Amino acid sequence: MIEAGAVLGEQVFYLDRALLKQYADASGDQNPIHQNEEFAISVGLPNVIAHGMLTMALVGKYVSDFAGGSAQVREFSARFIKPVIVPAGQRVDLTVTATVSEVLDDRIALSLTATSGGIKVLGMAKAVVRR
Amino acid sequence: MLSPDSVGRTFPGTDPIIVSQADIDAFCAVIGDTDTTIAPPTFTIRATLAQFEEILTRPEVGLDWSRLVHGDQKFEIFTPVKAGDEFFCTATIESYRVAAGNEIVSVRSDLHKGSELAVSAWSTLVVRA
Secondary structure (H helix, E strand, C coil): CCCCCCEEEEEEEEECHHHHHHHHHHHCCCCHHHCCHHHHHHCCCCCCECCHHHHHHHHHHHHHHHHCCHHHEEEEEEEECCCCECCCCCCEEEEEEEEEEEECCCEEEEEEEEEECCEECEEEEEEEEEC | CCCHHHCCCEEECCCCEECCHHHHHHHHHHHCCCCCCCCCCCCCHHHHHHHHHHHHCCCCCCCCHHHEEEEEEEEEECCCCCCCCEEEEEEEEEEEEEECCEEEEEEEEEEEECCEEEEEEEEEEEECC
């Protein structure tokens, strides 16, 4: 019996340059800030950054797993507050946790937390899933 | 700068979008999802962002896509998305403001399957000064 306030298990995803390239190809978002270090630095970024929507897609995987499949996900939203920085040759973490914020007859609302290197990267991340 | 006339208007996408199993498979592979029968919840961004770019950069709308940052994103999924689905898209410019030289545009994209609304997606896009 799931109740409001319950804290769900942590899941850690890992991102590297190869995953960013794979997401660029899968999503069609070929913006060079997600692949080309020289370009990213030239526009004032610290290094190559992950697509915000890749971060959100990984958190979406966490939500789908909790819900029992993507078909159960009704709403999903997030604010991109800090970039996930992905230096060459490194694997960086995306650590996801959630708290159950509301339980109704037909749905469960989650409040999600996503950090990378201990820094919160998404704000106001929420999902509503069918139960 | 965005044309003030475009705020509040709804623009139709040019072509219908047909979801392929190969596209779902590629998206699922990135996030490690082994169930490819239903598209992941953020999958339709592939269609909606391309649509936004085409619409918002039309001369009568006039957004500068090259300095764009994604501020936030929301999806409401009324019907799960699967291979073979054919969507007709619209983009509505819901609000527009300028803060510290940055242009902040809120756009809603609706994906209709026939007469039924399947997915609504809201994006806040920021054009950096």
